[in-house]
Amino acid sequence: MRQYYNKLVRDRIPDIIQKAGCQCETQILSDSEYRHALRNKLLEEAEEVRTAENSKLREELADLLEVAEALMESHGISAEDIRLERDRKRAERGGFERKILLLWTE
Secondary structure, three states, X not given: OOOOOOOOOOOXXXXXXXXXXXXXXXXXXXXXXXXXXXXXXXXXHHHHHHHOOHHHXXXXXXXXXXXXXXXXXXXXXXXXXHHHHHHHHHHHHOOOOOOOOOOOOO
């Protein structure tokens, strides 16, 4: 039975599917389609991190990082750019060390 996905997958997934004796159809995305698909994939991976058991957290975070780095590369953003922006935001607004949960404001 055919199963539809319409989602971005890692480069070797079609080969893995075929080696398992199954068939698949793929297409190559344009740059703008790719960037859009990466943003969707980032949300998918973030949800997997959110719901992961502690024993799978490292694996899911690695997937999230892989997608984030691909998105950065597709936009010409370096890891150093990200670190500098993180540091700027931390200096301005703080980090998450104090574990603060905002309950309400007026």
